[in-house]
Amino acid sequence: MAALVASLCILIGGQAVGEETSPSTNWTVTAGGGVAEVASRDEAGSPLAYSGVGYPLILRVDAVGPRWAAGGQTGLFVFGLNGGRLSADLAREGEPSHRADSLFVDLSAWIDRQVLTGSAHRLWLGAQVGHWTFFRSYLYNPAQIGSVESWEAVITADVRAGVGGDYGRLSWELAASVPLLGWMMRPSYAVRGDERVEIVESHTTVLRRGRAVTVDRLQMVQGEASVALALGQRWGLRGEYRAGRLSYTNFVQTRAFVQRGTLGVSLRF
Amino acid sequence: MVGPDPEADPEAVFETFWESYDRYYAHFELKDLDWDAVYHEYRPRVDATTTDEELFEILAEMIALLQDGHVYLVGGERRALSNVELRARSSNFDRDVVRTHYVAEDDASRGDDRIIFGRIGENTGYIALGTLSGGEGVGENTRGWIAEMETAIERLSDAEAMILDLRNNGGGRAYNSKYVASFFATERRPFLITRSRSGPEHDDFSRPRTWYVEPMEGVRFDGPVVVLTNRRSFSAAEWLTLALRQYDHVVHMGTHSGGGLAMFLPRELPNGWMHTISVQDTRCIEGRSYERVGVAPHIYVDNGADEPGDAMLDQVLNYLEGQ
Numbered sequence: 001m002a003a004l005v006a007s008l009c010i011l012i013g014g015q016a017v018g019e020e021t022s023p024s025t026n027w028t029v030t031a032g033g034g035v036a037e038v039a040s041r042d043e044a045g046s047p048l049a050y051s052g053v054g055y056p057l058i059l060r061v062d063a064v065g066p067r068w069a070a071g072g073q074t075g076l077f078v079f080g081l082n083g084g085r086l087s088a089d090l091a092r093e094g095e096p097s098h099r100a101d102s103l104f105v106d107l108s109a110w111i112d113r114q115v116l117t118g119s120a121h122r123l124w125l126g127a128q129v130g131h132w133t134f135f136r137s138y139l140y141n142p143a144q145i146g147s148v149e150s151w152e153a154v155i156t157a158d159v160r161a162g163v164g165g166d167y168g169r170l171s172w173e174l175a176a177s178v179p180l181l182g183w184m185m186r187p188s189y190a191v192r193g194d195e196r197v198e199i200v201e202s203h204t205t206v207l208r209r210g211r212a213v214t215v216d217r218l219q220m221v222q223g224e225a226s227v228a229l230a231l232g233q234r235w236g237l238r239g240e241y242r243a244g245r246l247s248y249t250n251f252v253q254t255r256a257f258v259q260r261g262t263l264g265v266s267l268r269f
Numbered sequence: 270m271v272g273p274d275p276e277a278d279p280e281a282v283f284e285t286f287w288e289s290y291d292r293y294y295a296h297f298e299l300k301d302l303d304w305d306a307v308y309h310e311y312r313p314r315v316d317a318t319t320t321d322e323e324l325f326e327i328l329a330e331m332i333a334l335l336q337d338g339h340v341y342l343v344g345g346e347r348r349a350l351s352n353v354e355l356r357a358r359s360s361n362f363d364r365d366v367v368r369t370h371y372v373a374e375d376d377a378s379r380g381d382d383r384i385i386f387g388r389i390g391e392n393t394g395y396i397a398l399g400t401l402s403g404g405e406g407v408g409e410n411t412r413g414w415i416a417e418m419e420t421a422i423e424r425l426s427d428a429e430a431m432i433l434d435l436r437n438n439g440g441g442r443a444y445n446s447k448y449v450a451s452f453f454a455t456e457r458r459p460f461l462i463t464r465s466r467s468g469p470e471h472d473d474f475s476r477p478r479t480w481y482v483e484p485m486e487g488v489r490f491d492g493p494v495v496v497l498t499n500r501r502s503f504s505a506a507e508w509l510t511l512a513l514r515q516y517d518h519v520v521h522m523g524t525h526s527g528g529g530l531a532m533f534l535p536r537e538l539p540n541g542w543m544h545t546i547s548v549q550d551t552r553c554i555e556g557r558s559y560e561r562v563g564v565a566p567h568i569y570v571d572n573g574a575d576e577p578g579d580a581m582l583d584q585v586l587n588y589l590e591g592q
């Protein structure tokens with residue numbers, strides 16, 4: 001599978017690198033914000049689902065050539081800054097606490113090659129390196145001593161596919177990606193055991209204690225739908241809906257779902 | 270998109286509760302407790318008609334079998350402790366008696382009452398730590414009230430002997446234990462070996478981790494030290510006791526400590542109740558576990574019931590006088 005990803009990268013990357021200096025390359029930077037709904041059911045943290053709302057900030061860079069496209073994007077919210085308070089249904093029913101403060105960040109960089117091009121439509125395939133961190137700090141009860149921290153942090157090698165089209169000043173895209181390989185970082189089995197101590201002493205422990213995963217343990221899919229409207233020669237608006245679902249099992253299972261709608265201002269260079 | 274919550278009926282709550290300990294509890298083998306047998310004994314007592322009160326009682330009975338001071342169950346206003354004997358045991362330490370009748374200095378109380386320090390007589394330094402909770406940071410970067418330890422050691426550095434009173438200290442941060450011990454350490458020494466549950470089998474543990482005491486740079490006390498414990502010296506206070514016992518100039522006096530040295534994990538149940546699970550096997554350098562039994566002092570001293578004053582402290586002072 002790694003060979004497949006590598007071949008795809010070389011195929012698409014080779015084409016792109018060859019065309020990178022082409023004068024027809026268009027660069028676009030988009031910044032904005034929006035609203036995200038997140039949900040988690042992490043057996044390491046609770047048998048209950050926790051969900052809530054965040055207000056992510058986003059940044060996206062696109063480079064588009066004649067038959068290729070590359071780009072990167074990130075979005076994040078951090079509890080205490082822009083939302084991220086999660087709660088279980090019990091909390092909404094009046095039980096005290098059952099809340100979790102959360103942080104979510106996703107980051108991806110991709111390169112695509114158009115494989116079919118019509119007069120106003122295109123279809124592409126690509127490769128992507130993705131990252132997703134979803135951290136939660138649980139407080140189950142006012143009598144609880146200390147919070148319980150759990151997280152999924154994964155770096156993935158993905159395949160991507162998408163379609164898009166142009167209608168005058170309006171363009172649209174639909175894309176989806178799935179990972180073939182990943183490097184998963186999770187708290188230790190005991191969550192509050194010795195590994196947690198090591199993390200206090202050295203944050204890089206989180207990276208070192210990761211493990212390589214394939215689709216038998218990690219099932220993940222991400223998708224996006226976007227519409228961009230050119231309002232001038234060099235600027236426009238971009239609306240995007242983005243969603244992802246992750247399921248990972250290593251003794252205990254964690255499942256997470258994140259969807260967000262954002263609006264950004266785009267500058268073209 | 271992440272699936273429905275489990276049912277919150279009595280049977281589902283029982284199953285989740287039993288399974289949580291089965292997955293995470295670290296001391297089944299140490300305590301020779303057959304958790305499957307516990308399931309078969311208690312499961313028939315729960316069905317769809319079991320009330321909250323009845324279910325709470327059943328779960329409380331189950332954790333009582335663990336005899337673990339770090340294990341408790343909270344459901345609404347109800348609270349059940351695993352080690353009732355430990356927590357119910359009458360205290361043989363009155364902080365006010367020490368403050369009023371023993372410690373001489375006016376500014377004897379520092380750190381929001383979590384730390385008391387001063388002199389008893391001319392030559393004996395006295396530091397009482399009521400807790401090891403709070404504070405943050407590691408080693409010399411430790412911050413918060415616990416950093417008052419440095420002031421205490423500085424002020425008492427010319428004392429001929431020191432008493433570190435850990436009676437009724439319910440524990441807190443392991444790093445605070447290491448920090449306090451570092452003021453009395455003369456060289457780097459190991460004091461504890463820990464392992465955490467790492468899988469679903471009762472004997473699945475992470476690789477052993479050895480904990481060390483590092484001497485504090487600068488301010489230290491290396492004269493005679495008595496560390497004083499009672500049955501309510503618990504958890505991180507026991508870590509501190511074991512750390513100090515590594516040094517020849519420290520004598521441990523008092524009664525057995527509380528006997529709960531593991532890190533513990535809070536969990537919740539589908540009906541919203543919370544409970545805690547000890548997830549760590551903790552042993553001294555020689556490999557002994559002190560879970561439930563506590564750390565035995567080098568010299569046993571105790572207060573009699575309803576005795577005026579502080580007989581334990583008197584005996585410690587007599588001991589130091591004789592040195």
